[in-house]
Every structure is written in structure tokens, then in C-alpha cells.
Amino acid sequence: MNESGIHYVIGVDAGGTRTRARLAEAATGRVLGEGAGGPGNALTVPPDALVRHLGEALRGALPPGGCPVAAVVGGFAGGGPGGGRERARAALTEALALAGVRGGRVEVLGDADVAFAGGAGAPADGLVLIAGTGAAAARVADRRAVRAADGDGWLLGDAGSGFWLGREALRAVLRALDGRGPSTALAGPVGELCGGLTKEHVVRYAYGVEPVRLAALSPLVVAAARSGDVVSARLLDAAADELAATVRALTPRPGEPLVTTGALLAPGGPLLPRLTARVADLGLVPDPVRDGLAGAVALARRAGGGRTGAEA
């Protein structure tokens, strides 16, 4: 509870696949409401759609007609400084007004900042690694990402991401089909997905969808590897190698926090054991979090409480 009587904060986690919002009690962090909407990448989702997806998530989290809040923190994929941060801020401000949110400081951060803030013990300094549709790592100092590695998008980077795995799955099948590579159990599910098991089917499928949608194929690789497919197991190894190399680029200090998230590295994520094995020699132990929502709320509570404290 604070002087102005505003008890609530909002955390938003806007990722490449969906946007989530959470309303929480400022004093305790107790969750009061939650909502979800469409993709929220600040660089790739058009402004109108971004406002709409944020609105969907906010309306699910808030009471009808909105409410006053002490602080809002939004973490956006593609929302790094100099990246889509200004676009994200404009969209979030508009969506908050439309949802009836009144007052409160609005802070826009990258997805790495909010994911890190959700780590065990609410760490202020360390490393964060995200591997979902895309892949990126950051060094965090005093609760802000100060240095990034990868996050270069599907065309140039995101090495070890869901997109990367999905694309490599198709490549492996194409290489098996024309004799450049070994046969793989991926051929079955990929052929089913593409409506036929010829190069033409695979190529037509892949170029007919938005590239990042190939991330949807990554579970096929995980399943095939579990069933003993050597090619798929090697792809998972290669993905984990890439992610470990991305962490290594940030010159880790032994024992510092390494918060991980994204579908591949969230709790129970399929690449978590492989990553754990590959960063052990760096003195790091992954601390997986479900998404950036808890961290966004934690940062909003700090922002809201801090302001109130200064005013009190």
C-alpha cells in the first residue's frame, strides 16, 4: 500500500509468438489478473497489430474499465535500446490508454531485461539467455542489459533457436533426399507436414510461410531425437553448442546467475540438459524461468514502490 492509494502494477512480456500481461498487487506481488494476445516483437509486428495484441493481453488482465496503476513495465522482443524500443513504447502507451489504465510510470525494456529479473533471488547482475522462436543472450548489470550477443534474427543469427532448429530440420531432409546427407527419421513428419516427401514439396512449404513460422517444426526434432534419430540428436547438440557459444561471447564469470527462458530453455525445456552440460565448465548453472512476466511484474513493483517511496 502506498501514499497515493494505488495498489496495482502491470507487467507485460511481449514475445515473438505471443504477448502476456499480468496485473499484480504492488505490495505483495499477488497476481490479480492475466491475459494473452498475439505476437509482440517490436521490430517485426506492425504498429497497429502491436497495439491490438497488447490490448488483448491487457484486457484479459484488467478489471472491466481498467484501473489506476503505480507502474507498468513491458519487456519486448526486439525492444532493445536503439531497436524497436520507441515503437514498443508508443504501442504500449496507446494500448494502456485504450484499456483504461490510468496514471503510473511506463517503462519499456527488452525481453532479456524482464526475463533476467524473474530469476531466483531477483538478481541484479548476471547473464540471460533466451531461446524461443529466436535466440539472444545479454549481460545484465544493475537490472539492465548492457551487452548483447546474437539476437540477430532468423536471416543472420538466432543460432540454436526454434527457427534455427526448424530450418535445419528441413535442410536435413533435403540433404537426405538429394544424397548430400544421411537419411533421417525427420523425413516422415516433415513429409506429412509438407504434403509429400519430395524436394519440391519441402521447398514449396518452406517458402510459402513466414520464415519464423519454421520454429513450429522444432518439436519434430525433439521428438525424433527422443526416438533415437541420430541426425536429430546432432541438430540438438549443434543448437546447444551455438547457444553456449553465445553465452561464452559475454565472458561469463564463474558462479554468476544465468537465467534462461524461451520454449527451448524454460523449465523442462528440451535444450536445458544439453546447455547445462555445456556451460558447467564456465562455472554456470542455468536458472530457467517460464517467461518474462514474473520479472516484468517484479521490475514494475520496484518502479512503483521506488517512486512512491521518493514522494512519501
Add this chain to the structure above:
Amino acid sequence: MNESGIHYVIGVDAGGTRTRARLAEAATGRVLGEGAGGPGNALTVPPDALVRHLGEALRGALPPGGCPVAAVVGGFAGGGPGGGRERARAALTEALALAGVRGGRVEVLGDADVAFAGGAGAPADGLVLIAGTGAAAARVADRRAVRAADGDGWLLGDAGSGFWLGREALRAVLRALDGRGPSTALAGPVGELCGGLTKEHVVRYAYGVEPVRLAALSPLVVAAARSGDVVSARLLDAAADELAATVRALTPRPGEPLVTTGALLAPGGPLLPRLTARVADLGLVPDPVRDGLAGAVALARRAGGGRTGAEA
């Protein structure tokens, strides 16, 4: 000269970057006219543009008002059977009519077929490897490609192509910038091209152009390698490795022809020495040709002469 008095044939080479047409004397192959137009990939260039680009090339090659011809052979990137061949045929037929070409059998082939036909001694059987904007190889039997390797496009394949080299150049610079890779002399020219040497500049540049346009960066890699840049030399090695693997997938027979073309493997092409070294153990010696135009004309002369001979 033939019975019907039609002395001319047309060869068309429609590639990812431009389309070329040549009018030649059927009996001797003497070149009577040549023209060039925009990109001619049958799969990726929209039908209207394809007709327009073919028309540009044909008008440059033909006398005003057109002329009667004995045969036309067009080789199209993306024009393989089951691929864009029907689209290519429709576009070529329309462009020929608009250009005033009368009569003559029209044959549409893939770029591999016409490139191969331009090899020394007009071979009928062997291998062809194209590395320009894209990369693809084929086994040719009785003057027709009967089996393909790679040619899977920029998203899934074209390993060792101009696009591939251009994308890897940007990746190498991004990796150097965030510490994942060694520094490279590519940073200078890439920074200039992208309007600044930060990850943001490079990423914004790359996602702002059509992906295949990144092929335009491959000369930067060649130049940097010549100046002693180790990273660039390794990229050229890796490209040649990929191209050799693509050839190897077609189970080469020692001593059979290996016709090569595309900007990287045409006469004097920058990857030619590296490829030559890598296929020597297969008993292959590259036979580089400038493009598919000579081969298209050679096949048109066969088609025209053959028909006339049968009718005589």
C-alpha cells in the same frame, strides 16, 4: 539453311539476376543479335515481370518487328520439371509473340540443362554445377538434367552460392561485433555498405533488402580474402567445400564432364581454383562456361535442325 527457309534460332538464358537472349544463324551458330533484361527466375519473378524481362532481352536480340525462327530454347533458373517450368513456358510464349517471333518450336528447360550444353565439345552426359546468386548441381543424361542436388533456395540451401557468401559475410561481421567470432577485414566494407558498423546497422540493412540481394556482397568477401583476411578466406573455403559436396552427392564418375557456371564458377570465377582442388580426387576437371546462352543456342540449333531434317 533449311527447306523452309528459316535460318534463325533463339537461345534464352533466364537467371536470378538477369535474362539474356541471343539470335543466331541456325546453320553456323553465328550470333546475329543479343539482348538483356531483368531477372528471370521462373519461381520467384512474378509472371508479369517475367514476360517484361524476357521481352527486354528478346527485343535487344531481334530485328525490329521480329522474325521467323526455326526453334527457341529457354533455360530458366527455377525452371526445372515440376518447378516453374509451366510458368516459364507461358511467359516465354507470350514474350515471343509480343516480340514478333513467328513459328518455331519452343522448348523450356532448366538453367542447368542449357549451361551444360555449352560445355566444351557439346557434351550429352555429365555433371553441371551453377554457383551464382544461388547454387545447384545436376546430373545430365542425353542432354537433360535427370537428377539434382541442392538448388533449394536461399532459405534452405544454395550452399556456397553468392547469397550464401553474402549472408555469411554479414554473419561474420555480427559475430565479430558481439564477440562470438574473430575480427575480420570485412567490417570495413560491410560497415560502409550498411551506413555504420553496429549490429543495429547491419541487421537493419539485411532485413531491409530482398534476401537474394545479399549475393551482391560476395565480391567483398573475394576482395577481403585477396587482401589476406583469414575470415574471408575461410568463407571461400567453406563455400567451395559446400559446392564440392553438392557435386559429390551426384556420385561422379572419374573423367566425366563437369561444366560450371554462375558468377562464382564462370571462366575466371573466384571459386574456380578452390573447386578445382576439391574435385580433383573425384577425377573431375571443371569446364567453366560464361552462362547458359551458348548452350541454349546450341540446343535450339539441334531442335531446329532436327525438325527441319525430319521434314525435309
